Amino acid sequence: xxxxxxxxxxxxxxxxxxxxxxxxxxxxxxxxxxxxxxxxxxxxxxxxxxxxxxxxxxxxxxxxxxxxxxxxxxxxxxxxxxxxxxxxxxxxxxxxxxxxxxxxxxxxxxxxxxxxxxxxxxxxxxxxxxxxxxxxxxxxxxxxxxxxxxxxxxxxxxxxxxxxxxxxxxxxxxxxxxxxxxxxxxxxxxxxxxxxxxxxxxxxxxxxxxxxxxxxxxxxxxxxxxxxxxxxxxxxxxxxxxxxxxxxxxxxxxxxxxxxxxxxxxxxxxxxxxxxxxxxxxxxxxxxxxxxxxxxxxxxxxxxxxxxxxxxxxxxxxxxxxxxxxxxxxxxxxxxxxxxxxxxxxxxxxxxxxxxxxxxxxxxxxxxxxxxxxxxxxxxxxxxxxxx
Amino acid sequence: xxxxxxxxxxxxxxxxxxxxxxxxxxxxxxxxxxxxxxxxxxxxxxxxxxxxxxxxxxxxxxxxxxxxxxxxxxxxxxxxxxxxxxxxxxxxxxxxxxxx
Numbered sequence: 001x002x003x004x005x006x007x008x009x010x011x012x013x014x015x016x017x018x019x020x021x022x023x024x025x026x027x028x029x030x031x032x033x034x035x036x037x038x039x040x041x042x043x044x045x046x047x048x049x050x051x052x053x054x055x056x057x058x059x060x061x062x063x064x065x066x067x068x069x070x071x072x073x074x075x076x077x078x079x080x081x082x083x084x085x086x087x088x089x090x091x092x093x094x095x096x097x098x099x100x101x102x103x104x105x106x107x108x109x110x111x112x113x114x115x116x117x118x119x120x121x122x123x124x125x126x127x128x129x130x131x132x133x134x135x136x137x138x139x140x141x142x143x144x145x146x147x148x149x150x151x152x153x154x155x156x157x158x159x160x161x162x163x164x165x166x167x168x169x170x171x172x173x174x175x176x177x178x179x180x181x182x183x184x185x186x187x188x189x190x191x192x193x194x195x196x197x198x199x200x201x202x203x204x205x206x207x208x209x210x211x212x213x214x215x216x217x218x219x220x221x222x223x224x225x226x227x228x229x230x231x232x233x234x235x236x237x238x239x240x241x242x243x244x245x246x247x248x249x250x251x252x253x254x255x256x257x258x259x260x261x262x263x264x265x266x267x268x269x270x271x272x273x274x275x276x277x278x279x280x281x282x283x284x285x286x287x288x289x290x291x292x293x294x295x296x297x298x299x300x301x302x303x304x305x306x307x308x309x310x311x312x313x314x315x316x317x318x319x320x321x322x323x324x325x326x327x328x329x330x331x332x333x334x335x336x337x338x339x340x341x342x343x344x345x346x347x348x349x350x351x352x353x354x355x356x357x358x359x360x361x362x363x364x365x366x367x368x369x370x371x372x373x374x375x376x377x378x379x380x381x382x383x384x385x386x387x388x
Numbered sequence: 389x390x391x392x393x394x395x396x397x398x399x400x401x402x403x404x405x406x407x408x409x410x411x412x413x414x415x416x417x418x419x420x421x422x423x424x425x426x427x428x429x430x431x432x433x434x435x436x437x438x439x440x441x442x443x444x445x446x447x448x449x450x451x452x453x454x455x456x457x458x459x460x461x462x463x464x465x466x467x468x469x470x471x472x473x474x475x476x477x478x479x480x481x482x483x484x485x486x487x488x
Binding site for chain 2: 118119121122125131134135136138139140141142143145146147149150151153154198199200201202203212243246248250369370
């Protein structure tokens with residue numbers, strides 16, 4: 001089915017509360033409030049102009065979006081809790097764009113983030129959902145690393161890849177991270193150091209697994225005629241597809257493969273027109289899978305794709321991605337979106353992709369049992385002002 | 389205890405874990421069928437877990453059951469990809485796989 005166009009709405013800000021390995025003083029709500037204030041400052045909107053709020057967080061409990069709205073002094077006409085993990089940022093954006101187009105809200109703030117101590121993280125992975133609690137927790141598998149270790153093994157065998165190939169992605173992203181002062185890991189990584197790192201779950205080593213951090217992100221979405229000065233970012237296409245194979249497949253494809261043709265048709269663009277890509281990188285194998293699903297690996301040539309990522313010819317996860325910048329819980333679902341908005345606004349500093357005007361962002365996640373059941377993608381384009 | 393999967397009475401699709409409605413035909417009636425054997429499709433050794441220090445390695449396998457679905461199981465004996473294993477549910481509610 002043809003998707004309705006995305007006109008009349010702009011993304012006006014994309015911000016990040018610096019990620020930290022050690023949980024900071026305070027609460028998850030504090031981090032989300034800080035992200036909200038940063039987003040206001042960047043977008044130029046006053047708090048009283050915000051009439052919609054969307055929130056994604058694993059650790060805000062017992063509060064919800066409406067409690068945060070109250071603490072922020074907001075009187076929203078539109079309010080939404082999102083529970084889609086790595087797919088939450090784009091899921092929220094989908095709803096926010098439609099709410100504004102339909103007149104239910106004019107200016108929406110979307111915030112996401114988590115504050116984790118080790119015990120919070122264990123609680124999250126043991127009780128991620130009922131399936132996990134009943135069937136995986138008794139195995140003491142320690143969370144999703146074991147599942148993606150087995151997926152990596154199967155993917156490597158199918159495509160004839162080695163640890164060095166997956167490591168090339170981690171090394172390339174660390175290269176970008178070295179130019180991002182907000183990334184938690186910025187020291188350049190060699191392929192030898194990658195290969196020598198302790199194994200976490202064979203064949204995954206330490207650098208294949210995202211560092212758990214505390215932090216938050218926010219974006220502001222507004223009716224175009226209300227947007228303040230500066231470069232804005234338009235949504236050209238956005239598609240979500242959840243539970244396409246009902247966990248009955250092998251996990252080596254995501255639902256992006258089913259939505260990609262319609263996504264590119266909606267955008268009237270092709271993968272090779274993207275100036276940068278933010279792909280959800282919980283594990284390098286899933287970054288490769290999503291990029292292939294979206295059409296970035298013509299003829300299924302993953303080696304050529306890895307080579308283009310390695311050389312930064314194809315800018316992928318220019319913040320360093322979650323693998324170097326960290327995964328702040330549900331903020332992981334907005335991190336790549338914020339990085340793309342930052343690049344398209346021309347505000348990425350040393351890591352700025354020259355003349356960046358178009359970006360593809362993907363989301364992936366919510367492991368029901370063996371792999372993620374959610375995937376979504378958005379094509380963004382800079383409008384007005386342009387990037388450097 | 390034996391491990392069971394759900395089979396849709398209307399269309400025969402087998403699923404694990406159980407669902408309310410069949411993802412293929414929408415049927416709501418299920419029969420439980422025993423899933424005693426399967427083939428190892430992937431293996432891993434979990435060496436580091438958050439919040440678990442010096443607690444030993446955990447050996448896990450993905451097992452494609454002859455009944456259809458794939459499960460994640462705790463491996464109780466040495467096995468390789470392609471091996472046939474027996475599946476059971478132990479008293480800690482773990483799916484355990486062992487060489488037949």
